[in-house]
Amino acid sequence: MSITGALSSALSGLTAAGRASEAVSSNVANALNPNYARREVQLASRLVGDTGQGVTVTGIGRDVNAILLGDSRVAGARSSGAAEIAAFASRFETALGDPTDGASLTGRIGTLDRTLISAQSRPDDEVRLAAVANAARALTDSFGAVSASVQTARQQTDQRIGAQVDTLNSAIRQLSDLNGQIVAVTGNRRDSSALLDQRQALIGTIAAIVPVREIAQENGRVALYTTGGAPLLDGRGVTFGFTPTGTITEDMTLASGALSGLTMNGRPVSTAQGSILDGGSLVANFRVRDELAPAAQAQLDGLARDLVERFQDPAVDPTRPPGAPGLFTDAGLIATPATEAGLAGRLTLNIAVDPAQGGALFRLRDGLGATVPGPVGNSSLLGTLQSALNESRPQASLAFAPGNRSLTLLSGQVVSEAARGRLTAETEASYASARADALETLRLKDGVDTDREMQDLLQVENAYAANAKVIKTVDDLMQILLGL
Amino acid sequence: MSTISLGDMAQAFQMRRQTAALKMQSQVASQEVATGIAVDKAAKLGGNLLPLTGIQSSLAQLSGYADATRDADLRTTAQQSVLTTVNTLAGDLTAGFLSFGIEGNVTLLDAKLAQADQSFEAAVGALNTQAAGQTVMAGQGSGGAAVASAETILAALQTQIAAAGATTAADVESAVTAWFSSPTGFAQAGYLGGDPQGPVAISATEKADRSLTASALALRDMLQNLAIGALMHRGIPGVPAERQAMARSLGDAMLQNDADRVTLQAGLGLTQGRIEQVSSRNATEKSALDLQQSGLLGVDGYEAATRLEAAQSQLETLYAVTARLSRLSLVDFLR
Numbered sequence: 001m002s003i004t005g006a007l008s009s010a011l012s013g014l015t016a017a018g019r020a021s022e023a024v025s026s027n028v029a030n031a032l033n034p035n036y037a038r039r040e041v042q043l044a045s046r047l048v049g050d051t052g053q054g055v056t057v058t059g060i061g062r063d064v065n066a067i068l069l070g071d072s073r074v075a076g077a078r079s080s081g082a083a084e085i086a087a088f089a090s091r092f093e094t095a096l097g098d099p100t101d102g103a104s105l106t107g108r109i110g111t112l113d114r115t116l117i118s119a120q121s122r123p124d125d126e127v128r129l130a131a132v133a134n135a136a137r138a139l140t141d142s143f144g145a146v147s148a149s150v151q152t153a154r155q156q157t158d159q160r161i162g163a164q165v166d167t168l169n170s171a172i173r174q175l176s177d178l179n180g181q182i183v184a185v186t187g188n189r190r191d192s193s194a195l196l197d198q199r200q201a202l203i204g205t206i207a208a209i210v211p212v213r214e215i216a217q218e219n220g221r222v223a224l225y226t227t228g229g230a231p232l233l234d235g236r237g238v239t240f241g242f243t244p245t246g247t248i249t250e251d252m253t254l255a256s257g258a259l260s261g262l263t264m265n266g267r268p269v270s271t272a273q274g275s276i277l278d279g280g281s282l283v284a285n286f287r288v289r290d291e292l293a294p295a296a297q298a299q300l301d302g303l304a305r306d307l308v309e310r311f312q313d314p315a316v317d318p319t320r321p322p323g324a325p326g327l328f329t330d331a332g333l334i335a336t337p338a339t340e341a342g343l344a345g346r347l348t349l350n351i352a353v354d355p356a357q358g359g360a361l362f363r364l365r366d367g368l369g370a371t372v373p374g375p376v377g378n379s380s381l382l383g384t385l386q387s388a389l390n391e392s393r394p395q396a397s398l399a400f401a402p403g404n405r406s407l408t409l410l411s412g413q414v415v416s417e418a419a420r421g422r423l424t425a426e427t428e429a430s431y432a433s434a435r436a437d438a439l440e441t442l443r444l445k446d447g448v449d450t451d452r453e454m455q456d457l458l459q460v461e462n463a464y465a466a467n468a469k470v471i472k473t474v475d476d477l478m479q480i481l482l483g484l
Numbered sequence: 485m486s487t488i489s490l491g492d493m494a495q496a497f498q499m500r501r502q503t504a505a506l507k508m509q510s511q512v513a514s515q516e517v518a519t520g521i522a523v524d525k526a527a528k529l530g531g532n533l534l535p536l537t538g539i540q541s542s543l544a545q546l547s548g549y550a551d552a553t554r555d556a557d558l559r560t561t562a563q564q565s566v567l568t569t570v571n572t573l574a575g576d577l578t579a580g581f582l583s584f585g586i587e588g589n590v591t592l593l594d595a596k597l598a599q600a601d602q603s604f605e606a607a608v609g610a611l612n613t614q615a616a617g618q619t620v621m622a623g624q625g626s627g628g629a630a631v632a633s634a635e636t637i638l639a640a641l642q643t644q645i646a647a648a649g650a651t652t653a654a655d656v657e658s659a660v661t662a663w664f665s666s667p668t669g670f671a672q673a674g675y676l677g678g679d680p681q682g683p684v685a686i687s688a689t690e691k692a693d694r695s696l697t698a699s700a701l702a703l704r705d706m707l708q709n710l711a712i713g714a715l716m717h718r719g720i721p722g723v724p725a726e727r728q729a730m731a732r733s734l735g736d737a738m739l740q741n742d743a744d745r746v747t748l749q750a751g752l753g754l755t756q757g758r759i760e761q762v763s764s765r766n767a768t769e770k771s772a773l774d775l776q777q778s779g780l781l782g783v784d785g786y787e788a789a790t791r792l793e794a795a796q797s798q799l800e801t802l803y804a805v806t807a808r809l810s811r812l813s814l815v816d817f818l819r
Contacts, residue, residue, distance in 0.1 A: 032492075099537045100777075117551070120685065121555040122551075124617070375623075376624070376627040377624035413534065416533040419526035419529075419531050441498055447494065454815055
């Protein structure tokens with residue numbers, strides 16, 4: 001030990017304190033950055049020869065809990081997927097409407113029933129016949145609106161998938177570049193913490209879309225696999241392919257080839273539940289587009305078909321020529337089992353009874369095939385129409401289990417199913433979100449604590465002052481020597 | 485990972501989450517307190533909306549049946565008053581013709597015949613009564629008159645009598661009867677309304693009869709009797725002895741017809757009573773359904789208010805804690 005040794009130790013202490021203060025200031029500055037991992041100066045005794053002399057900064061540590069971070073990402077992906085499903089279910093339920101509201105689908109069926117009863121009592125009253133026509137038209141509008149809402153949801157989901165695939169591709173590309181930069185920086189023994197933060201943020205972007213696990217490799221490189229096992233980045237990054245469709249109608253499906261599937265490096269990859277990409281919002285969106293929305297549409301079409309068939313029965317209106325459409329039509333034509341798909345969107349009121357389209361109200365009373373008004377007090381057809389609306393009849397549509405149901409019961413079932421779907425999806429989403437939030441809270445607990453940084457700063461201040469004091473004292477000692 | 489530090493953002497994140505959750509709770513509770521109805525109806529019903537849609541559909545039907553019973557009530561009341569009017573018109577004459585049969589006072593008979601002429605016209609007018617825009621005795625032809633005018637009917641009868649060359653009481657009577665019962669006579673030229681209307685549904689299970697028209701047998705006979713009186717007033721038949729014979733038989737026919745009309749009126753009265761019954765039953769059913777619906781969707785006001793109170797006080801506590809914690813920073817003490 002010598003005076004110069006003391007001077008050198010004190011100097012190394014000053015340097016260490018300086019580096020520590022730098023870490024503190026960086027931490028405090030990033031206190032509100034959720035992707036920032038707390039920096040910590042790693043210190044070790046400096047060796048000169050084989051004896052310790054002073055302190056050395058061996059590196060800047062990033063304080064990150066990799067296991068927690070991984071769990072938090074997976075939980076976040078699941079939560080965002082469940083949220084997409086719940087959003088669609090809620091949207092469908094809202095489109096069907098609150099049953100206690102007269103403007104809901106079931107409410108409008110009730111209104112048609114009511115106006116038919118009322119018109120039957122005074123078939124001579126044009127106002128009541130007009131009320132029947134209006135109620136019937138409102139019902140077709142309601143079907144059209146719900147159907148449009150389902151298809152719009154599909155279309156928007158399709159657009160969102162397109163945007164997500166773009167995000168994925170660009171994030172994977174950037175990640176691949178970052179991996180290279182990190183290797184270079186680490187190789188030069190420089191601090192790569194900022195790049196690591198950036199990489200963590202990028203992986204976070206990907207993890208919101210597909211659930212990923214990060215696997216550390218040599219030289220600070222990482223590989224990225226989905227929890228289902230699909231490699232997104234392992235040395236080389238994959239490229240996803242997807243083409244959004246401009247307008248989506250009821251008959252366009254993934255199976256028919258009208259809608260784009262997903263490709264990985266040019267090869268088609270399954271987007272079904274349980275596939276290698278499952279667990280995030282990407283597959284959830286595909287599920288909405290290809291599974292949930294078509295199922296909702298099928299229920300709606302089945303209900304529309306039952307409505308049309310009730311009035312299309314030849315026994316209901318003898319004046320109607322065979323093969324001509326009934327009170328409700330498939331875009332002006334007779335509805336057949338083959339054209340069930342998308343019927344809800346094409347449902348219209350027969351123009352023969354619609355005064356706005358050149359029809360006449362008396363045909364509601366006298367029959368769709370009537371050319372001239374009959375006796376104004378004849379209520380028999382109106383009575384038959386009302387019974388046709390309410391009778392229990394078998395449903396041929398594959399959307400429903402076989403059985404006899406009245407229209408009220410059937411529509412009640414459709415609405416109940418939508419409500420149950422929404423409740424289930426919401427429970428799932430709130431569970432997933434609670435879990436994701438809990439893990440996120442845990443992760444954030446490891447983040448910057450300004451109080452602790454201030455305490456560290458006090459220590460650094462003291463250490464710096466003490467080292468400076470040592471130098472001063474050594475200086476004094478040297479002055480004494482020189483003054484001899 | 486050191487347990488000696490707690491990230492600033494963890495605290496803020498949790499605060500935000502709790503605040504949002506509590507605000508949501510208090511919003512739901514306040515809405516439920518205000519409306520008394522569950523905000524999430526599907527959740528309240530456990531996802532099974534069938535009871536609710538069933539009630540709603542029944543309520544819609546009941547409001548249609550309310551229209552139907554109101555119409556049926558209006559119509560039968562109007563019909564009842566038509567019958568009362570014609571009863572008064574015909575009943576007054578019955579006594580006159582019967583007493584002629586006993587007393588044979590010819591002067592009095594002429595006065596009665598003049599009255600019969602007027603009563604015939606009045607009865608035709610009564611049968612054409614309209615209520616709320618429909619002719620109540622015209623069946624399906626409720627848009628127009630139920631019976632042709634008195635003059636038209638009398639002219640048709642006079643033609644018929646002249647064609648038959650009838651001069652005796654029996655011949656005139658049979659000619660008139662023939663016209664009233666022939667499908668080309670009264671049914672075509674006298675009764676202008678349509679077929680009887682079918683029964684109307686006034687509840688999910690019950691129908692009210694609407695078959696009464698001006699062509700009902702009792703009413704047709706009444707018109708026939710009054711028409712004979714009117715024809716006699718116009719000098720058919722001309723021979724006094726025949727006239728007296730005809731007046732006597734007219735008295736008997738009218739007495740019989742009075743009884744028939746009472747039966748008709750009683751039948752209508754029964755229908756009216758049933759409509760009244762069904763109408764009040766429908767009203768009871770409606771309130772029962774309303775009650776059932778609020779039972780399904782209703783929220784206990786006290787319970788909702790308690791929840792609101794709890795959520796609010798928790799929110800206030802959270803605000804106080806947030807304010808306290810945000811003031812608590814080491815930085816503030818490092819001066």
